Structures are given as structure tokens and as C-alpha cells.
Amino acid sequence: MVVLRSIIGDELRSRRLVQGRTLRDVSGAARVSLGYLSEVERGQKEASSELLAAICGALDVSLSDVLRSVSDKMARDEQLPRTPVA
Amino acid sequence: MVVLRSIIGDELRSRRLVQGRTLRDVSGAARVSLGYLSEVERGQKEASSELLAAICGALDVSLSDVLRSVSDKMARDEQLPRTPVA
Numbered sequence: 120m121v122v123l124r125s126i127i128g129d130e131l132r133s134r135r136l137v138q139g140r141t142l143r144d145v146s147g148a149a150r151v152s153l154g155y156l157s158e159v160e161r162g163q164k165e166a167s168s169e170l171l172a173a174i175c176g177a178l179d180v181s182l183s184d185v186l187r188s189v190s191d192k193m194a195r196d197e198q199l200p201r202t203p204v205a
Numbered sequence: 206m207v208v209l210r211s212i213i214g215d216e217l218r219s220r221r222l223v224q225g226r227t228l229r230d231v232s233g234a235a236r237v238s239l240g241y242l243s244e245v246e247r248g249q250k251e252a253s254s255e256l257l258a259a260i261c262g263a264l265d266v267s268l269s270d271v272l273r274s275v276s277d278k279m280a281r282d283e284q285l286p287r288t289p290v291a
Contacts, residue, residue, distance in 0.1 A: 123254035123268065165253055168209035182209065183280035186272055194269035 121196045125162030126189050127171070132160040134178050134185070148177035207282045211248030212275050213257070218246040220264050220271070234263035 135145050146156040151170055158164035159174070166174065175182045221231050232242040237256055244250035245260070252260065261268045 123257060123272075125254075165251065167251055168211075171209060181280070181283050183276045183283055186209075186276035186279060190269045190272035190276055193272060194267070197267050197269055 121193070122162065123189070123193070124159075124165050126192050126196070127166065127185070128160045128162040130185055130188050130192070131174060131178070134180055135160075138178065140178075145174065145177050149173040207279070208248065209275070209279070210245075210251050212278050212282075213252065213271070214246045214248040216271055216274050216278070217260060217264070220266055221246075224264065226264075231260065231263050235259040 135142075142153050142157055142160075146153040149156065149170070150173060155164065155170075156174065159166045159170075172182055175185055221228075228239050228243055228246075232239040235242065235256070236259060241250065241256075242260065245252045245256075258268055261271055
């Protein structure tokens with residue numbers, strides 16, 4: 120099972136990279152540590168609601184839009200078979 | 206600003222109530238404490254990815270569907286003016 124924080128992390132990372140921005144830039148704008156943002160992006164740490172909002176603010180994307188993308192990705196994951204198909 | 210965990214909590218609570226189920230029933234099925242589920246529903250505690258998945262499993266709803274509803278509610282909140290309109 121793919122956990123939610125991994126999908127959120129992937130989504131935040133891809134949005135940052137599309138903007139051609141560095142971890143340093145976005146973490147500074149969001150006022151979170153670079154290490155924390157890096158861990159969130161890699162799905163290693165749960166982002167609190169406030170910090171998720173701050174990261175989205177730093178990326179100038181709406182949290183609802185990020186959640187929509189995350190929901191879509193999770194829906195695709197939920198459709199996958201749980202065991203390999205022969 | 207409405208924080209994400211409050212919207213998630215409201216959504217989980219409304220889905221439980223629609224099913225006519227108690228905190229005790231759902232917390233037992235999700236293997237989380239009743240107090241924890243209650244705090245999550247009231248937006249007082251962040252649910253980890255794993256526990257959010259367990260609660261959705263106990264409610265027999267998909268996490269992607271819950272996130273879709275949460276995204277929609279958050280989008281409506283983001284449209285609201287930040288200051289009262291005279």
C-alpha cells in the first residue's frame with residue numbers, strides 16, 4: 120500500500136521542480152528547515168496541517184489543488200491489484 | 206484559515222454519522238483508541254497516514270474519496286474573502 124505522506128511528498132516535490140526551485144528556496148519561503156522539507160518530500164515525515172499550508176503558500180499553489188492531485192493519484196493506486204496478476 | 210485536519214475530521218465524522226455508527230464501533234474496527242478518533246474528528250489531532258488509512262478502512266470508504274471531499278471543501282474555503290464584506 121502506498122501511504123498518503125509519500126503521495127503528498129511526491130506531489131510537493133514535482134510542483135517544486137516544475138518551478139525550477141531548490142529545496143533551499145522553498146524551505147526558506149515556507150519558514151521550515153531544509154531538512155524537514157526534504158523529509159516531507161521523500162515521504163519520511165508527516166507534514167502538519169500548518170506546515171503543509173506553509174509549503175503550499177511558498178510554492179504559490181492552493182492546498183485544495185494539491186489535495187485534488189493527491190486524491191487522483193491515490194485513486195489510481197487503489198485500483199491496482201493487491202497481488203501480481205499472472 | 207481553516208486547517209486541513211479540521212476539514213478531515215469533519216469529513217470522517219460525517220461519514221461515520223451517515224452510517225449511524227458510534228465512535229466506539231469505528232475506533233474498535235480501526236484499532237485506534239476511542240479518544241484518539243474523537244480528537245481526530247474534532248480536528249485536535251493530526252492523523253498519521255497509517256491511521257487515516259485504518260479509519261477509512263473501518264468506515265469502508267476509500268481514502269481517495271475522502272480526500273476528494275476534503276479538497277472540495279477546502280477549495281470552497283479558499284474562495285471565501287479573508288475579511289468580512291460590508
